[in-house]
Amino acid sequence: MSQLIANFYWIGYVLLVLYWIAAIVVIVAEDREPTVTLLWILILVLLPGAGLVIYFFAGRDWKRIHARQRWVKDLRALREPFLKPFYARYRAYSDATLAAYHGTSTERLIRAICTERGNGPLPVNDLAIWPSGAEYFPHLIDDISRAQRSIHMQYYTWERDELTTEICAALTERLEAGVEVRILNDFLGSLRYRKDQLEALKVAGARVGSDMMQFGRINYRDHRKITVIDETIGHTGGLNIGQEYIDGGAKFPSWRDTGMRFTGPAVGELQKLFADRWYEVFRENLFSPRYFPPADTEVVEHPTMVHVVAQGVEERWSSSSRAHEIAISGAQRRVSLQSPYWVPDPTMLDVFINAALSGIEVRFMMTGLPDKRLAYQAAESYWEPVLRAGGHVYLYMAGFLHAKTIVVDSTVSAVGTMNLDIRSLRLNQELMVWIYDEDVARRQEEIFEADLEKCVEVTLEDIASWSAFRRFRDSASRLGSNLL
Numbered sequence: 494m495s496q497l498i499a500n501f502y503w504i505g506y507v508l509l510v511l512y513w514i515a516a517i518v519v520i521v522a523e524d525r526e527p528t529v530t531l532l533w534i535l536i537l538v539l540l541p542g543a544g545l546v547i548y549f550f551a552g553r554d555w556k557r558i559h560a561r562q563r564w565v566k567d568l569r570a571l572r573e574p575f576l577k578p579f580y581a582r583y584r585a586y587s588d589a590t591l592a593a594y595h596g597t598s599t600e601r602l603i604r605a606i607c608t609e610r611g612n613g614p615l616p617v618n619d620l621a622i623w624p625s626g627a628e629y630f631p632h633l634i635d636d637i638s639r640a641q642r643s644i645h646m647q648y649y650t651w652e653r654d655e656l657t658t659e660i661c662a663a664l665t666e667r668l669e670a671g672v673e674v675r676i677l678n679d680f681l682g683s684l685r686y687r688k689d690q691l692e693a694l695k696v697a698g699a700r701v702g703s704d705m706m707q708f709g710r711i712n713y714r715d716h717r718k719i720t721v722i723d724e725t726i727g728h729t730g731g732l733n734i735g736q737e738y739i740d741g742g743a744k745f746p747s748w749r750d751t752g753m754r755f756t757g758p759a760v761g762e763l764q765k766l767f768a769d770r771w772y773e774v775f776r777e778n779l780f781s782p783r784y785f786p787p788a789d790t791e792v793v794e795h796p797t798m799v800h801v802v803a804q805g806v807e808e809r810w811s812s813s814s815r816a817h818e819i820a821i822s823g824a825q826r827r828v829s830l831q832s833p834y835w836v837p838d839p840t841m842l843d844v845f846i847n848a849a850l851s852g853i854e855v856r857f858m859m860t861g862l863p864d865k866r867l868a869y870q871a872a873e874s875y876w877e878p879v880l881r882a883g884g885h886v887y888l889y890m891a892g893f894l895h896a897k898t899i900v901v902d903s904t905v906s907a908v909g910t911m912n913l914d915i916r917s918l919r920l921n922q923e924l925m926v927w928i929y930d931e932d933v934a935r936r937q938e939e940i941f942e943a944d945l946e947k948c949v950e951v952t953l954e955d956i957a958s959w960s961a962f963r964r965f966r967d968s969a970s971r972l973g974s975n976l977l
Contacts, residue, residue: 513538523554551712559807568772575780576765580612582788583758587613590798590929598823599905599929605819606800606927609810614929616796618757622908622933624896624940626732626739629752630656636722636754637663643673643784645767647704647719649682649910652735653690660734661690665697674699677770679715680706682733702774705922713806715770716921717910719763724784727760729753729926730908731895738895745862747892749944751831753908753926755799757792761785762801766924797933802907803924813911813925814918818844820901820927827854827903829941831896835859835872835886836914836971842875849882857913858941858948860895861888868914870970873963880953891947897925898937906934 516537520530533552537544559565590613594600607613623629637644637660644667651657664674674694680703691701704715720728730752732738741748768779804813821828821844828848835857837845849855857879863869876886897913900906909925911917928934 512541523557525554549709553709555710555713555806556809564773564776568769571772571778571780572765572769575785576612579761579785580615583615583792584613586616586792586796586798590614594929598820598825599901601823602816602819602905602927603800603929606802606812606816609812609815610800610802614798614800614927615759615762616757616792617755617759617799618791618793618796620755620797620799620928620930620933621753622730622936622940623752624749624943626748626750626752629730629732629750629754630739632754633720633728633752634660634663636720636726636728637667640667640672640722642723643675643721644723645675645719645721645764645771645779645784646734647677647715647717647767647770648734649679649714649716649718650733650735651676651678651683651686651691652733652737653687654736656736656739657690657734661694664694664699668694668697668699675767675771676701677704677715677767677774678702679704681711682714682716700775702771704770704774712920714916714921716917717766717770717803717924719767719924721760721764721767721784724764724786725756725760725790727755727763729763729910729924731897731910741892744864745893749889749892749894749896751896751898751908751940755797755926757796758786758790759799759801763924766801766803770922797928797930799929800927801924802909802927803922804911805922806920811919813909813923814838814841816907816925816927817841817899817911817913820899820905820907821845821848821853821855824848824853824901827856827901829856829858829898829900829938830913831858831894831898831941831944832911832913833860833863833893833895833897834865834868834912834914834917835875836868836916837875838915838918841913841918842878845879845884846882849879849884852883855879855882855884856887856941857884858887858889858894858944860893861890861949862893864893867970870967874967874971876951877953877956880951880956886951887945887948888951889944889948894944898941899925900934900937900941903934903938904931905929906937908937 517534520533668674695701718729731750732752738748764785771779802812802816804811897911898908907925907927911923911925917923
């Protein structure tokens with residue numbers, strides 16, 4: 494009997510050693526940053542059971558997994574031949590934009606995005622930005638009510654309240670008029686809200702789905718906000734579908750956010766992003782002239798040029814994050830940024846510090862009334878190095894600040910969905926619309942200046958007054974940054 498037990502021990506030991514070898518080989522072969530590689534090896538070796546679970550949800554390299562899936566190849570075979578002539582129609586506008594910024598840091602930004610995304614900036618006929626949900630949502634609802642052919646909506650959170658009631662009523666009326674309606678929401682982001690209104694839309698003829706439902710991708714979210722109407726009108730920005738995005742809900746006295754609407758050929762970029770996610774969920778091909786701006790779409794004499802810069806965990810270049818890094822590093826005078834959260838990766842933190850050290854006025858604004866206490870505590874641990882380098886950190890105190898914007902040198906600006914935290918920078922599906930227009934950039938700076946009046950500035954003296962416990966708590970909070 495004792496010999497049998499000894500044999501079991503030896504078998505278990507051999508299996509454990511084989512597991513250790515396999516784990517080390519798999520992690521090393523992923524070619525990640527050395528510190529990240531060593532961390533995962535340590536977790537998998539010291540915690541054979543729990544470590545595998547943690548790695549399964551939060552550690553696998555989805556760039557490689559995604560590329561090997563058959564449906565991805567099928568999607569590319571549908572998408573790329575369709576989009577190539579679409580982009581070719583507007584090549585002259587793209588070339589003219591590059592020529593206009595020749596020799597500037599903006600040219601460098603545009604060229605990088607062109608290389609990463611495979612296309613140049615596209616023209617916009619009409620572009621509007623609103624700094625609140627109260628101003629923005631009436632325009633969205635009006636566009637929905639006027640739709641004649643199709644309505645495509647993709648949101649991280651679709652709540653159940655007064656606003657969703659109004660939007661669903663408008664969608665139902667359009668369904669009865671024969672308009673196609675497709676709605677996609679993030680599974681986890683919308684999980685806690687009742688679905689009776691969306692179910693009623695299904696009964697009325699809409700197609701409704703949830704994105705990122707795969708068990709192994711629960712840590713990776715679809716954080717984009719997109720509406721495309723009649724293939725000619727596009728909406729995006731920081732606003733999800735919910736009443737709290739108008740009035741702050743029960744938790745906040747107000748809600749500060751940014752919504753965007755534009756028309757023209759660039760709407761095709763939002764449709765492309767929707768079509769990509771829709772294909773993964775439903776395997777329905779939306780890469781058709783029926784759903785994209787037609788070849789005879791009119792372009793105004795002096796259009797605004799924009800780049801829709803998107804990223805996801807499976808994409809090679811993390812284009813949205815990289816565009817921020819290139820734009821900040823190329824600034825000559827001032828960078829103004831807004832994000833509700835501030836948990837940067839090492840590269841983004843270095844870009845902020847480098848810009849501040851070189852004499853650029855770096856102004857970062859985040860919410861001072863947090864919805865996630867742990868994320869706010871983690872953010873506090875990153876303020877000091879930016880302040881010591883000469884940057885500025887402002888806390889918005891009038892309500893919850895949810896806007897995601899950047900303005901560089903009063904020349905270029907961007908509005909979108911990407912927060913400046915690890916989740917958005919490395920894990921989520923995100924998008925930012927980069928706008929190459931000085932008038933729009935100045936308008937964005939005016940909004941930023943108005944927000945400053947509702948802020949308090951964080952100083953090194955403030956940080957020096959913190960207790961040792963607070964400092965340790967903040968440092969501990971950042972350990973879970975990719976789960977915040």
